[in-house]
Amino acid sequence: MSEVLHRRLADLNHDRLTPRLPGSDWRAELEREHALRLLEVEAIEGERATLRDHVATVPTDPDRFIAWYEALAATGPGQNDPLFPWLATTATVEQMRWFLRQEVAGEAGFEDLVALSQLKLGEQPKLELARNYWDEMGRGTAGGMHGPMLSRLAIAVDLASLEASVPIVWESLALGNIMLGLAANRRYAYQSLGALGVIELTAPGRAVHVNAGLKRLRIASHARHYFALHATLDIKHSAAWNAEVLRPIVESEPGAAQAIAEGALLRLEAGRRCFERYRRELGFAQIQPSRVSSDSPAVRSASPMSLR
Numbered sequence: 001m002s003e004v005l006h007r008r009l010a011d012l013n014h015d016r017l018t019p020r021l022p023g024s025d026w027r028a029e030l031e032r033e034h035a036l037r038l039l040e041v042e043a044i045e046g047e048r049a050t051l052r053d054h055v056a057t058v059p060t061d062p063d064r065f066i067a068w069y070e071a072l073a074a075t076g077p078g079q080n081d082p083l084f085p086w087l088a089t090t091a092t093v094e095q096m097r098w099f100l101r102q103e104v105a106g107e108a109g110f111e112d113l114v115a116l117s118q119l120k121l122g123e124q125p126k127l128e129l130a131r132n133y134w135d136e137m138g139r140g141t142a143g144g145m146h147g148p149m150l151s152r153l154a155i156a157v158d159l160a161s162l163e164a165s166v167p168i169v170w171e172s173l174a175l176g177n178i179m180l181g182l183a184a185n186r187r188y189a190y191q192s193l194g195a196l197g198v199i200e201l202t203a204p205g206r207a208v209h210v211n212a213g214l215k216r217l218r219i220a221s222h223a224r225h226y227f228a229l230h231a232t233l234d235i236k237h238s239a240a241w242n243a244e245v246l247r248p249i250v251e252s253e254p255g256a257a258q259a260i261a262e263g264a265l266l267r268l269e270a271g272r273r274c275f276e277r278y279r280r281e282l283g284f285a286q287i288q289p290s291r292v293s294s295d296s297p298a299v300r301s302a303s304p305m306s307l308r
Contacts (some may be wrong), residue, residue, distance in 0.1 A: 003170040005043055010173040012036040013180060017112065040181040044188065044266075047178065051265050058261040060254035062247050065261075069194075070242065072264055073201050078272030083279050084209035093157075093217050095282050101162050102278060104154050106172035108179040109147060110199070111136035116183040117192045122252065125193075128244035132237055149226035153214075156223035171277045175270040182263055190249065190256045191263030197246060198264035200238040202271075207231040 012035065023029065059065050073079065087099060111133055118129040138144025154160070182192035211227040221228070250257045 006174040009039045055262045060257040065257045077268040081275040088209040088212040102172045105168040106175040108176040113183040124248045125245040171273040190259035194260035194263030195267035197241045
């Protein structure tokens with residue numbers, strides 16, 4: 001059911017945010033949008049249901065919550081997956097191209113997700129999201145925009161030639177669907193902030209390995225700049241996100257802590273599924289992935305008897 005649902009949702013999402021002129025058949029357009037939103041909430045609510053017990057004990061005290069959240073970098077689902085050291089040291093050019101095709105397909109556009117997520121937030125979180133967005137937009141220079149950097153890498157390794165022969169796995173589509181669904185629905189506003197923040201928190205470790213693999217395979221430095229940049233910049237972004245976005249929200253609305261945590265775990269679980277599927281497809285499936293567990297330090301730390 002997950003595969004069928006997410007492939008259908010990905011089809012509906014394909015042109016969702018693309019600017020266009022109004023057509024005459026606006027009723028049919030609204031019906032398509034309604035179908036999309038029903039599928040989207042069905043998908044997200046199904047994912048949320050699997051995490052209910054895990055987020056119920058997340059601490060709402062700001063200090064304890066941030067400690068819990070930051071611990072996800074080490075203990076969260078999919079962290080330290082051996083796929084990435086393998087990409088750095090062993091993957092062939094064709095295996096790396098396959099991986100990049102999946103990753104590009106699952107990319108929902110971080111800057112657009114930030115823009116959607118900042119709507120009507122308080123002053124301090126909104127300002128930090130604006131700073132983050134400005135960095136994503138190259139601080140006003142086209143050459144520094146992060147999205148086109150990824151497009152340049154796709155061109156450099158000729159991902160377009162794989163479109164007919166390499167299908168996108170549903171797990172990658174699901175990751176993009178979940179991220180867009182959280183950002184596009186204000187009922188999931190805090191989940192979106194948690195999901196975006198955990199990308200900043202966990203991406204640097206993976207980006208280091210991908211960049212090393214691309215360098216080993218002699219991909220030009222300008223083409224792999226996207227991963228080289230995110231190996232370092234996201235460390236700064238993560239610290240600012242936690243201090244300027246998440247902390248003030250939890251301080252003013254403690255109940256948001258569990259929603260933020262839920263969003264982070266939704267994103268990490270989606271990533272874990274991707275890494276597991278990638279390893280199977282690449283013939284590297286013998287490793288056990290990290291999963292959300294009541295025995296995980298990140299979850300244990302949330303219990304009332306102890307202390308991201």
